[in-house]
Amino acid sequence: MGGSTIDDDWEFGSASDGVQTVVLFGRTGHGKSATGNSILGRKAFKSVASFDGVTNTCELQRTVLDDGQIINVIDTPGLFDILVKPEFIGKEIVRCIDMAKDGIHAVLVVLSIRTRxxxxxxxxxxTLQRFFGNKISEYMIVVFTNGDYIEENEETFDDFLSRSESVKAVLEICGNRWVLFDNRTKDAAKKAEQLQQLLSLVKKVVMKNGGKPYSDELFVELKNGALKLHDEAAEVNSFEGYSKEEKSQLEVQMYKTYEEHLKQITEMVETRLRETTRRLEQQLAEEQAARLKAEATAQQAQIKSNDEIRKLREHLERAHRETEELRRHAKHGGCQIL
Ligand SMILES: Nc1nc2c(ncn2[C@@H]2O[C@H](COP(=O)(O)OP(=O)(O)OP(=O)(O)O)[C@@H](O)[C@H]2O)c(=O)[nH]1
Ligand SMILES: [Mg+2]
Structure with missing residues (x-):
């Protein structure tokens, strides 16, 4: 995993307590990097209009809020985009978990309202929910970007919501927590207000989860591996009677073991990813089959009811003809039928 060795600025133990980590998640071009920059209050992540993905790898930036709260913001590429290869997703997930270290306090699901x-x-x-398990939903907040589009088109946000069943499905997964963002605004008051709304949602999520960030065995495995490397590096440095060459050989060996550990975790992630995708595809196929079956049944019922209507109509026409016949007979026979 490129560049994923132990960082110099990694704070262990209590030093990292109190730091909150938020991860930006979403498909390419929805405004993840722009939202990250709005949170940081500076242009730290590259954010431009492009047909291709702009962010190629996970990146961490940090900010200190007015109240002293430290926030780590992790920007990600468009994971789970249709054409993205599982090996790439696997590597980036591991990289992201490695950056998040102690866990994730909030997942910001970024959706542009300018895109269908x-x-x-x-x-x-x-897929994200299936990959990490239902618990991750409790950390999700939807950030709708391109809030300026609503103003330009004199729409209400409810108009936008009512147009898409998929948005409703996303909101449901994310516990109906959402905020509307305009990443292009120059209005300082608006900037501050929308950021405040987002931060108070993050605060709510943190409180609801008892201050515990999202973490699972992948986080634990990665952290343990890195901690081991950190301790071993310190130990080797403290060795007396070893030459510089011997120490550097030991270090090379340590890093090799660590890289091997990372490789194993990446494989674990890839396996879990394949299984998640397979199950999801199977579920979608089952839903599709059930829908087709229901449509066929409804069609058959329609044919049956059309058939019955036709029979009824024939029956009525026959009754009508017989009445006419009787009427004619009665007329010729001198009786009167009303
Ligand atoms: N008008 C407007 N444009 C926005 C807003 N948010 C993002 N954009 C624009 O949308 C384009 C894509 O934004 P990015 O932040 O690069 O999107 P991304 O999700 O990081 O994309 P990838 O890195 O490719 O995955 C850029 O041109 C942004 O300036 C917004 O709120 N309003
Ligand atoms: Mg980006």
């Missing part, structure tokens, strides 16, 4: 939100967007979020 389709089943693909919803299924990317569902």
């Amino acid at each position: 939100i389709t089943k693909e967007e919803a299924s990317a979020i569902e």
Whole structure:
């Protein structure tokens, strides 16, 4: 995993307590990096209009809020985009977990309201939920970007919501926590207000989860591996009677073992990813089959009811003809039928 060795600025133990980590998640071009920059209050992440993905790898930036709260913001590439290879996703997930270290306090699901939100967007979020388990939903907040679009088009946010079943599905997964963001605004008051809204949602999520960030065995494995490397490096440095060459050989060996450990975790992630995708595809196929079956049944019922209507109509026409016949007979026979 490129560059994923132990960082010099990694704070162990209590030093990292109190730091909150938020991860930006979403498909390419929805405004993850721009939202990250809005949170940081500076242009730290590259954010431009492009047909291709702009962010190629996970990146961490840090900010200190007015109240002293330290926030780590992790920007990610468009994971779970249709054409992205599982090996790439696997590596980036490991990189992201490695950066988050103690866990994730909030997952910011970024969705642009300028883009049509389709089943693909919803299924990317569902894949994330399946991959990490339902617990991750409790950390999710939807950040709708391009808030300026609503103003330009004199729409209400409810109009936008009512147009898409997929958005409703995403909101449901994310516990209906959402905020509307305009990453292009120059209005300082608006900037401050929307950021405040987002931060108070993050605070709510943190409180609801008892201050415990999201973490699972992957986080633990990665952290343990890195801690081991850190301790071993310190130990080797303290060795007396070893030459510089001997120490550097030991270090090379340590890093090799650590890289091996990372490789194993990446493989674990890839396996879990493949299994998640397989299950999701199977579920979608089952849903599709059930839908087709229901449609066929409804069609048959329609044919049956059309058939019955036709029979009824024939029956009525026959009755009508017989009445006419009787009427004619009665007329010729001198009786009167009303
Ligand atoms: N008008 C407007 N444009 C926005 C807003 N947010 C993002 N954009 C623009 O949308 C484009 C894509 O934004 P990015 O931040 O690069 O999107 P991303 O999700 O990081 O994309 P990738 O890195 O490719 O995955 C850029 O041109 C941004 O300036 C917004 O709120 N309003
Ligand atoms: Mg980006």
